[in-house]
Amino acid sequence: MSDTRVGLIGAGYIATWHADALKATPGVRVAAICDVSQTAAQGMADAYGAQPFTSVETLIDSGTCDAVHILTPPHLHKPLAIQCLEAGLHVLVEKPVAESAADTADILAAAEASGKRFHAGHNFLGLPSYVRMKQMMRDGALGRVSACEITYALPLGPLRAGPFNLWLLREPKNLLLEVGPHLVAFAVDLFGTPEVSFAEATKPVMLPGDDPRPQAFRILAKAGDVDITFTVSLVETQDDRSVTLRGSSARARLDFASDVLIVERENTSDLVVNPLRKQLDLSAQHLKAGVRNAWTQGTSLNQKGPYALSFRGMDAAIYDLGKPQDPRFSGASAVTVMQVIDDALALMPPQVLAVKTPAVKTRETKPTAMVIGGTGFIGRALTRRLVAEGRDVRVLSRGRSGPFPDLPDEVETIGISLHDKDALTEAMQGIDVVFNLAKSMDKTWADALVNDVGVSTRIAMASEAAGVKRLVYTGTIASYDMSERSGQITEDTPFGDLEQRNLYARSKAECERQLMKLYSERGLPVTIARPGIVVGHGGPLQHWGIGRWHGAGAVRIWGPGDNILPFVLVDDVVDGLVRMGDAPEAVGTSFNLVGEPMMTARDYFDAINESLGARIRVTSGNLVAFYLSDAVKYGLKKYALRKRGVVRPSLADWKSRAHFTPFVNDKPKRLLGWQPESNRARFVQEAIGKANLMGF
Structure with a gap:
């Protein structure tokens, strides 16, 4: 088959790897992208010159594909694979191809009955x-x-x-x-x-x-x-x-x-020549492999890394349809x-x-608080804090299950689209306070305007339509220019020029601007929180707010690592958010939820070593070098790879990652009665000792 048309079912993270490999495979092209999210399907289809679909049925009926790659969660693999095989399409299914050998055998039987090929995505x-x-x-x-x-x-x-x-x-x-x-x-x-x-x-x-x-x-x-x-x-x-x-x-x-x-x-x-020759031989092999891989990735503009090559090798094997199946x-x-x-x-x-049996539901949940992003790090802690205060909570998530199996009476999890204002408004009926912790990590400003700014504005409009008494929005301190050691940052400090900032910082700032506009023009009861570097139980070891990680054992700190960082415990952030949801003084204003000045980045890693015995290799990161390296990547992406919407953060943006400028946290303490942890020993115990950073 000289032109095999392939459709991708599922537009998540792994789909890009499949699409890039297919694009590099002779005689194959990406013809369709199918995802229940119209935004995800359309965005990826535009990037690869494919047609978007939101259902497998319409993809099949369109006749646009000869084969499909099934990239959905595994519990959906079997029915989708059989459906596509029976429709006359070749099928590749990501691993695990099914949830059991019996289910996999059923897919194979469907392939044999249809005369089509069934491949497993064992890319390595x-x-x-x-x-x-x-x-x-x-x-x-x-x-x-x-x-x-x-x-x-x-x-x-x-x-x-x-x-x-x-x-x-x-x-x-x-x-x-x-x-x-x-x-x-x-x-x-x-x-x-x-x-x-x-x-x-x-x-x-x-x-x-x-x-x-x-x-x-x-x-x-x-x-x-x-x-x-x-x-x-x-x-x-x-x-x-x-x-x-x-x-x-x-x-x-x-x-x-x-x-x-x-x-x-x-x-x-x-004698000594034997081990010497042995080690020299190993050294030569390692050097050769390192040089070869560096050359391959460099000359391909990082398009032929090991993971990418594994998919290319797999696709080259399975789409040689003129030969017996590999x-x-x-x-x-x-x-x-x-x-x-x-x-x-x-x-x-x-x-x-065994899966722990969920607690038995004994009464109808009557939520008065909603947490959007309630399954995330801060959202989980916030939800449990609200329950501890006697409030029932409605959690908005991508699915209908959440991390609250022990709270069936107090927490209900619903899955609705944040792009559906009517559904949001309906979900907010009876809700007094909405906490919006949602975020969108986009690659272009156009996408950020849709998926972050548009979503936060839509949530605000739904809150207004539902008569919500308080909307608490979570922004980020990353929107500030923190590139200089002089001065200090308060809530009155302007963000400055945002056009040359990273997309996350710029997008969050624009969300704030739109929400405050709604407050001034329409009286939206909104308050804005900007948490610092949040640590504590449930947080990750590899926290990218501190540095660039290279596995669990090595990190390059943003900058020299000798300045005090704006750390804050997750429980203190949650306490601040709850107070913001209750205090009349909070409406129409913002609060930087930053803990007491306590630790530098190097202090933090010293404490990890002392508390956990994890000797992480810590080196300083030259922020100018980061900036110059990023500039090279920007040029390659924009001019060599011709990618659209590529963003190049400024040098000040890179320096801001080091959080050089100190914060003043007087405002939340004065207006909300907020008291973040001030004792260093207790802070270290909560941030590191009890946080289960290593997993064991």
Whole structure:
């Protein structure tokens, strides 16, 4: 097929990787984008020259596609895959292809009945370095392979900081279903069907409502004469995503996150020359791989990173439709992969995989407060604070489930579009105070005007129409120019020129301007909060308000790290928000919810080391260098890649990330009676000691 037209069902994060890989695959083009969100479908369709759809039925009926990639949450994979196969479309399904081997087999049966191909999205099998390792093993270059270790060690932030309404957190087994296919697919492709002999799940973490989830898995299996160990670790740990083959002649280790293959062999030299030659050989391989990867990414303008190459390799294999189906990505292989995972889950104690039974609802919830963004870090704490004060709360979320299983009487979670004013107005009936903590991370100013400014204005108009007594909007201190050490920032400090600021800072400032306009012209009862760098239980270790992180073990601070940062505990922010929702003095004004001056960035990491024993590598970040590097990226994106709407923040914007200018927090203390934590020892205990930053 010379021109295979492919549709993407689901326009989330992973869809961009699929679309870019398809765009780079000869004889293939992205023809359609389907998502229940019209905005998401239209935005991505515009970017790739495709047609947008909001239902699979209309996509099928349009006849615009020969194949589809199903990129929705996994519980939707099976029905969508069967629907598309029966409609005569080839199907690729993201991993996990289904929630069990039986469901995967049903998809395969539908493919066989329709005469169409069913592929599994095991993209790492398309890496060039993996193909080389597999060929080396088959050629006998490693000798007789006796053992294989496959590891996935990468922090999974949502386990500790949310959002908790993701599919992968609904049940303990979903964590293995999410990550396990990557590992098992390697083993199945290399050795055939592994037989599982042992499986365990460890390092539990409590989700809200004391519902435990494992953060580590270990599985032992055997395929012929090869012993296989699968290891999954999702706590804050050094990134290790690797496949190691131990042979009689050599040991091969594939870092599949970096597309690096290193082969360790013995040599025949004696005494000190033997280990020297061995290490020189390893050093040469690492240097060669590093130079090759840097050259590849540099010359491709970062379009051929390891993850991108894995998708390109997969697509090149599956869209060679003139050849037999590649077994790496076949439906039959997918069934085998999912069966191994099913077998491992069957060996784990039932109590480890059990979902805590939600508390029984005993009365009708009668909410008087609404939290938009109530499943996020601050939103969760705010919702629980409101309940503790005797208020019932309506939480607006992307779905109908939220992190409040222990509060069925007091909290109801509803999923409605923030672009639907009528639905928002209806949801606000009977509500006295609305807390808007929603935010939108957009890539262009046009998108920010729609998804952030437009949404905040629509929420305000709905609040007015529903007769809400108080709207509390959460802005950001990032809107201020904090680039100079001199002076101080109060609520009266102007934001300054925002056109050369990062989109988040600029968009939040524009939201504030529109809301205050509604206050002055129409009497909208709005008050605005700008929290500082929020820390505490439920927050992440890798907080990007402090620096640029490189995994859990290294961070480059924004600037030298010697100035006091505007830290604030999440519980103190929540207290300020509640007071803003109640105090008559708060209407029509704003409050910077910044804690007492206490710690620099380096003080913070010293405290982490002292409290948790986590010796994070901390270096200063040259903000001018950050700015110049960003300028180069801006030029490449705009002129070489011809991307539209690219934003280039100013040097002052980059310097503002260091929060050089100190804040004065007198206003919320004077008008609201707000008292943020002032004792350093108690602050450290709450921000670090009790925050579960490492996950264990």
